[in-house]
Amino acid sequence: MGTIERHDEATRARLQQAADALHEAERSHRFIAPLRETYAPLSIDEAYAIQRINTERRLAAGRRIVGCKIGLTSVAVQKQLGVDQPDFGMLFDDMGYGDGEPIPASILTQPKIEAEIAFVIGRDLNIEHPGQLDVLNAIDYALPALEIVGSRVADWNIRITDTIADNASSSAFVIGNTPKKLSEFDVRMCGMVMERRGEPVSVGAGAACLGSPINAVVWLARTMAAVGTPLRAGDLVLSGALGPMAAVTPGDIFETRINGLGSVRAVFAPADSASEAAR
Numbered sequence: 001m002g003t004i005e006r007h008d009e010a011t012r013a014r015l016q017q018a019a020d021a022l023h024e025a026e027r028s029h030r031f032i033a034p035l036r037e038t039y040a041p042l043s044i045d046e047a048y049a050i051q052r053i054n055t056e057r058r059l060a061a062g063r064r065i066v067g068c069k070i071g072l073t074s075v076a077v078q079k080q081l082g083v084d085q086p087d088f089g090m091l092f093d094d095m096g097y098g099d100g101e102p103i104p105a106s107i108l109t110q111p112k113i114e115a116e117i118a119f120v121i122g123r124d125l126n127i128e129h130p131g132q133l134d135v136l137n138a139i140d141y142a143l144p145a146l147e148i149v150g151s152r153v154a155d156w157n158i159r160i161t162d163t164i165a166d167n168a169s170s171s172a173f174v175i176g177n178t179p180k181k182l183s184e185f186d187v188r189m190c191g192m193v194m195e196r197r198g199e200p201v202s203v204g205a206g207a208a209c210l211g212s213p214i215n216a217v218v219w220l221a222r223t224m225a226a227v228g229t230p231l232r233a234g235d236l237v238l239s240g241a242l243g244p245m246a247a248v249t250p251g252d253i254f255e256t257r258i259n260g261l262g263s264v265r266a267v268f269a270p271a272d273s274a275s276e277a278a279r
Contacts, residue, residue: 014039015046019053022166025152026109034153036161047164054167055090064093066236067121068224069147070216071168072160073209073240081160086210086219089168091236097174102269109150109171111248113266114241115194115202115256117187117213118145118175121237126230130221135214136182138221138231144176144264146194146256147238148248173238178262185260188212192242194256201254204243213239 018039025032035050036042059065072078072086097103122140130138150171153162163169187206194202210216216239224230231237242258250271257263 019050031154042161047161050165067091069238070240089170105250105271112245114245116145118143119237121235125221141179146174146266148172174266176264190259201246202243209240
């Protein structure tokens, strides 16, 4: 899945052009038309190949992969995009922010935010078909998390291939400071509330994520093993939204509380702070 070398020369050229367009949109904040239209036909495998091109570009620029994010864990969103499975994207070191650390407006791309449970993998999952028990034994601890999603496609006019190619519409993430073992809270039944400056904007529970966030991690572990890049000790996994996402405006402050797991805050710097820092 997702290797450009397996395609013919004409297809490789088309996929490279699509990756270049996404890269330029991220750099310039001039967003593009849906890839599924501009670079049609575009299969899921080709979309992952585009994602991989830009992953290699980021690695060549000195960025470091710290884990993976899982998207499309909501059945309602899957139906909206016409798919029956999640997708994944890569997390890079410069995407991570601490609890309450200001997030610059310059990195935002049509931003939205969602509350998730993050898992840190404690042992390699380099077996052919990881199961539920393998994943449970491999998870070291969990953390409350907020993912800031963004799209380089104008007006969020996306379908499955658009979001996969665009690194699963990822932009940034915030993780809390309260690591918990799986035995310390109910992963499936834990309730979540996300507030913007004290006003609730999203509520949900662990069960909203593929029935349980653990199910999402099992899917990811099997998928990454199948493509030859298994989850490793130390990897961070963002397991998917526990409730609806909310739009973000520079200057916003969001706080999420997950029962038994703790809280985490995302603080967005005002828009003018980015221009001031650039001077």
